[in-house]
Amino acid sequence: xxxxxxxxxxxxxxxxxxxxxxxxxxxxxxxxxxxxxxxxxxxxxxxxxxxxxxxxxxxxxxxxxxxxxxxxxxxxxxxxxxxxxxxxxxxxxxxxxxxxxxxxxxxxxxxxxxxxxxxxxxxxxxxxxxxxxxxxxxxxxxxxxxxxxxxxxxxxxxxxxxxxxxxxxxxxxxxxxxxxxxxxxxxxxxxxxxxxxxxxxxxxxx
Amino acid sequence: xxxxxxxxxxxxxxxxxxxxxxxxxxxxxxxxxxxxxxxxxxxxxxxxxxxxxxxxxxxxxxxxxxxxxxxxxxxxxxxxxxxxxxxxxxxxxxxxxxxxxxxxxxxxxxxxxxxxxxxxxxxxxxxxxxxxxxxxxxxxxxxxxxxxxxxxxxxxxxxxxxxxxxxxxxxxxxxxxxxxxxxxxxxxxxxxxxxxxxxxxxxxxxxxxxxxxxxxxxxxxxxxxxxxxxxxxxxxxxxxxxxxxxxxxxxxxxxxxxxxxxxxxxxxxxxxxxxxxxxxxxxxxxxxxxxxxxxxxxxxxxxxxxxxxxxxxxxxxxxxxxxxxxxxxxxxxxxxxxxxxxxxxxxxxxxxxxxxxxxxxxxxxxxxxxxxxxxxxxxxxxxxxxxxxxxxxxxxxxxxxxxxxxxxxxxxxxxxxxxxxxxxxxxxxxxxxxxxxxxxxxxxxxxxxxxxxxxxxxxxxxxxxxxxxxxxxxxxxxxxxxxxxxxxxxxxxxxxxxxxxxxxxxxxxxxxxxxxxxxxxxxxxxxxxxxxxxxxxxxxxxxxxxxxx
Numbered sequence: 001x002x003x004x005x006x007x008x009x010x011x012x013x014x015x016x017x018x019x020x021x022x023x024x025x026x027x028x029x030x031x032x033x034x035x036x037x038x039x040x041x042x043x044x045x046x047x048x049x050x051x052x053x054x055x056x057x058x059x060x061x062x063x064x065x066x067x068x069x070x071x072x073x074x075x076x077x078x079x080x081x082x083x084x085x086x087x088x089x090x091x092x093x094x095x096x097x098x099x100x101x102x103x104x105x106x107x108x109x110x111x112x113x114x115x116x117x118x119x120x121x122x123x124x125x126x127x128x129x130x131x132x133x134x135x136x137x138x139x140x141x142x143x144x145x146x147x148x149x150x151x152x153x154x155x156x157x158x159x160x161x162x163x164x165x166x167x168x169x170x171x172x173x174x175x176x177x178x179x180x181x182x183x184x185x186x187x188x189x190x191x192x193x194x195x196x197x198x199x200x201x202x203x204x205x206x
Numbered sequence: 207x208x209x210x211x212x213x214x215x216x217x218x219x220x221x222x223x224x225x226x227x228x229x230x231x232x233x234x235x236x237x238x239x240x241x242x243x244x245x246x247x248x249x250x251x252x253x254x255x256x257x258x259x260x261x262x263x264x265x266x267x268x269x270x271x272x273x274x275x276x277x278x279x280x281x282x283x284x285x286x287x288x289x290x291x292x293x294x295x296x297x298x299x300x301x302x303x304x305x306x307x308x309x310x311x312x313x314x315x316x317x318x319x320x321x322x323x324x325x326x327x328x329x330x331x332x333x334x335x336x337x338x339x340x341x342x343x344x345x346x347x348x349x350x351x352x353x354x355x356x357x358x359x360x361x362x363x364x365x366x367x368x369x370x371x372x373x374x375x376x377x378x379x380x381x382x383x384x385x386x387x388x389x390x391x392x393x394x395x396x397x398x399x400x401x402x403x404x405x406x407x408x409x410x411x412x413x414x415x416x417x418x419x420x421x422x423x424x425x426x427x428x429x430x431x432x433x434x435x436x437x438x439x440x441x442x443x444x445x446x447x448x449x450x451x452x453x454x455x456x457x458x459x460x461x462x463x464x465x466x467x468x469x470x471x472x473x474x475x476x477x478x479x480x481x482x483x484x485x486x487x488x489x490x491x492x493x494x495x496x497x498x499x500x501x502x503x504x505x506x507x508x509x510x511x512x513x514x515x516x517x518x519x520x521x522x523x524x525x526x527x528x529x530x531x532x533x534x535x536x537x538x539x540x541x542x543x544x545x546x547x548x549x550x551x552x553x554x555x556x557x558x559x560x561x562x563x564x565x566x567x568x569x570x571x572x573x574x575x576x577x578x579x580x581x582x583x584x585x586x587x588x589x590x591x592x593x594x595x596x597x598x599x600x601x602x603x604x605x606x607x608x609x610x611x612x613x614x615x616x617x618x619x620x621x622x623x624x625x626x627x628x629x630x631x632x633x634x635x636x637x638x639x640x641x642x643x644x645x646x647x648x649x650x651x652x653x654x655x656x657x658x659x660x661x662x663x664x665x666x667x668x669x670x671x672x673x674x675x676x677x678x679x680x681x682x683x684x685x686x687x688x689x690x691x692x693x694x695x696x697x698x699x700x701x702x703x704x705x706x707x708x709x710x711x712x713x714x715x716x717x718x719x720x721x722x723x724x725x726x727x728x729x730x731x732x733x734x735x736x737x738x739x740x741x742x743x744x745x746x747x748x749x750x751x752x753x754x755x
Contacts, residue, residue, distance in 0.1 A: 050648035070651035097653035
């Protein structure tokens with residue numbers, strides 16, 4: 001269970017999040033809905049730990065994450081613009097977390113290959129990430145996040161910019177994968193219909 | 207409540223470790239020599255002993271030096287802008303056969319050693335004008351055309367031609383469109399180009415050492431003459447200091463005005479070049495392109511040809527006796543050309559390694575150290591505002607007394623060259639580092655990479671490209687470096703530019719042919735270095751660029 005307790009984030013004078021709180025249970029998808037610029041991405045950054053907070057706490061199953069650096073939090077994220085590593089192949093993007101954990105090259109590539117199959121990108125291993133379509137890149141980003149075996153998955157507009165057909169298919173896929181992995185997820189979107197389809201609960205931000 | 211400390215930041219000790227070598231270089235080989243120079247300038251022999259030094263400086267002859275330095279820089283700048291406007295337009299707007307070649311030729315000429323350009327103008331100018339104001343202005347124009355074509359051309363590519371069409375529909379003829387619409391929009395780029403060209407020509411040393419003479423002396427050459435020919439160190443130091451103050455003030459002023467005048471133009475996407483449509487258009491484009499190529503390449507081609515001339519006509523002598531230090535019975539160089547080539551290559555190798563390692567470390571430190579990084583950034587840019595002559599002169603003064611009498615050390619020259627090159631390495635590398643999205647590091651962190659690991663995995667891999675580019679640049683700078691080397695050069699280890707200038711300073715067809723042969727070799731070496739780097743870069747895709755697409 002992830003608890004965000006009264007956190008505050010400001011950039012200079014501008015307050016982005018003012019004493020904001022939420023709770024997500026395991027196996028649950030919480031949708032955060034609101035217009036663009038309302039601080040949804042900032043919220044995810046604060047939970048992941050790369051946006052500094054000036055007040056409040058973030059707890060995961062009772063452990064205080066507030067001052068813990070990002071790489072120890074076991075919180076993975078699918079960035080809105082994917083943030084795939086442009087100098088690495090598809091498979092080495094997905095295998096990144098395993099590499100950080102010290103897994104040998106052959107094993108982690110096999111593991112990543114399998115995950116690529118799961119997201120429907122079997123055979124994409126050696127492709128350059130710069131040649132992927134929007135939907136393919138999104139699925140690589142998802143596989144890369146899942147490969148970290150996170151305890152919480154953060155999804156920042158994971159379906160934005162996709163065509164309607166892909167939009168529907170991928171949203172179902174993601175929901176299935178999150179359920180199978182048995183983790184908590186926060187799904188940020190500006191699309192109310194999307195929020196209703198995928199989430200167990202919805203939080204409105206403005 | 208205060209912002210909590212970012213738990214993802216790189217450990218301060220790590221950032222400090224990156225910066226320590228660059229800081230040491232700047233302190234020992236730049237700030238300390240500069241302090242020594244200031245000490246000499248303001249000390250008993252200099253400003254404080256007002257009588258002697260001041261009276262030796264406040265002479266009509268010094269007035270003529272200052273006046274010449276200023277007006278030749280002004281005329282060179284204006285003339286380069288005027289001459290460069292047409293090729294800048296043609297290259298920015300049109301696609302034509304030879305466009306890439308013309309652009310490459312202009313750029314190659316820009317990185318040519320100053321001494322080579324001087325030699326080329328001695329070769330191409332008719333006898334009485336060989337060493338004249340006209341030769342100096344010509345060399346400055348050809349040298350700096352690339353600045354106009356690149357800077358002004360870049361803005362021109364972003365300028366929507368429909369603006370000009372709109373003006374035309376309102377009754378403006380082509381010239382009035384140019385005057386009322388195009389030039390005002392190009393003004394920031396023109397000003398930036400003018401500032402750079404003025405800076406280069408005001409501190410012109412190599413070209414003026416070769417082509418100048420009594421009455422055609424810039425401040426830089428006067429500093430060198432007083433320090434090394436007349437032994438008047440204090441007066442030379444005072445002149446250096448005065449020039450440095452003027453340059454720093456002007457660079458600061460031009461940076462500020464540039465920042466203020468940056469208009470929203472950069473937001474327009476770059477427009478692709480098109481083929482000339484009508485016959486007239488085609489004729490104009492090709493005439494301008496051909497004329498530009500001729501202006502740029504004729505001096506160099508003439509120089510290569512004249513290396514084959516002897517008093518008795520055609521001769522390969524200049525190329526066949528490269529191994530001998532005796533150019534003509536009785537005239538010895540002190541070093542044979544092959545050894546000079548060896549010295550040049552050795553200096554260039556070490557200077558490149560030093561510049562790339564130190565510049566790369568510095569760029570990483572600046573990129574990661576926040577406010578303190580900006581101090582290092584400014585510190586490393588100082589050698590750029592300081593002329594190479596001042597750098598070499600400062601080192602000569604500072605390292606003259608035991609226990610740090612380093613004047614005879616072979617590594618002093620590569621370090622001097624590296625100091626000149628480091629600012630370019632830092633600029634090139636920082637530009638790339640700044641374009642790496644910080645969220646890539648955040649992404650790596652969410653996948654379990656600690657701060658140092660994340661930095662190594664997603665920032666460092668982007669370095670090879672700017673470092674290769676700057677290695678080429680550093681090698682080219684070192685190969686042609688003449689200002690600092692003039693002070694640090696020792697008998698027996700002279701580099702090519704020193705030898706070439708020495709040969710050209712004497713008269714006689716044989717000596718000149720020898721100089722032209724060596725200048726041709728130096729030109730080829732420099733161009734080949736830059737071309738090799740270009741080829742290497744082109745053969746591998748840039749991850750940052752690919753990403754942006």
